[in-house]
Amino acid sequence: MNQSEWPLWEVFIRSKQGLDHKHVGSLHAADATMAVQNARDVYTRRLEGVSIWVVESTHIHASNPDEAAEFFDPAADKVYRHPTFYTVPDSIKHM
Amino acid sequence: METLEKDLSRDDQFQARIDADVRIEPKDWMPDAYRKTLIRQISQHAHSEIVGMLPEGNWITRAPSLKRKAILLAKVQDEAGHGLYLYSAAETLGASRDQMLADLHSGKAKYSSIFNYPTLSWADMGCVGWLVDGAAILNQVPLCRTSYGPYARAMVRVCKEESFHQRQGFEIMQTLAAGAPAQREMAQEALNRWWWPTLMMFGPKDSESPNTEQSMKWRIKRFTNDELRQKFVDMMVPQAEFLGLTVPDEKAQWNEARQAYDFGEVDWDEFWSVVKGNGLCNHDRLQARVQAHEEGAWVREAALAHAAKRAAREAAAVAV
């Protein structure tokens, strides 16, 4: 990477009040203020958002996809965490 | 030996995921050739969006009304956005933005040849939207299901915006075709010039497209060039008829047996000549991009310097 390249930012947009911010893509900008402005122009030209977060891409830490199987495995055999695991008698309402 | 065997099984595993329609994400293992092919394909696509702003930008200041000007401006701005979505998708594969731009500017990277044709009249804005964006849509809609996640997601975003592009172009054609004789003539003349180059947008014939098979297997291409070209002709001939215009191809006739339109042979010599850089505008297009990049260098540098200065000032304030 060359010296003059602006840093990369990940962009998250809240599409409407009450919903989570969701990752939509990335862009380059010199600083956070510019990243927010560019994100508005690149990702919300048609009212796709009411709020924008930007995070410099280098600050994102991710789980390792090569270890995804082992990593997420502990949740796989715990069916009792789901309500459907339990049988509720027919005569019981509101449960 | 052991690593080789492991790699082979990795390749097979990778293909199995693709066959099962599992999306590949940036940090997932992928064969080098898949990564390289995708970087080339996505960056070429991004370059096409960016260079594609030039032929239409040519008419922004001369649009016939404020409404048309606002629409054209919005469309060209969308194309800039498409370029940016795609560059960032390519960057998730490890390509650097600066390197991609350098490859465009040096002529090493290609972009769609259609943008090496000049836009001579206002009717060309109609033809570009109706035909060129129409062809792009046919190419892009299947890519919304492509195997590489960031690419597929960028294409979904792009496709949502494209249908406005095509409709505004068709509306320009409709207005001209229903206008005075001179306007009608202008519309027909533009169609005559754009018809064949848009058929070329789908690329060489299948028999001359050796990479198609591998790309289809990887699901980074979902229809062959000839399949898409046929679809395009089937869509567009009736639309031209609706406008009261004729596509410049006597062989474009409905074939009842095939349930498709027959059409003439594309001038492949012209196609290859434009690809090799000898189109009417190849030189101008690249020069315009290089000039914009060079003349914008001081802005990019100043913005970085400003950001660094402000960060330093903030750090100093915190230290106090």
Ligand SMILES: [Fe+2]
């Ligand atoms: Fe586009």
Ligand SMILES: [Fe+2]
């Ligand atoms: Fe477009």
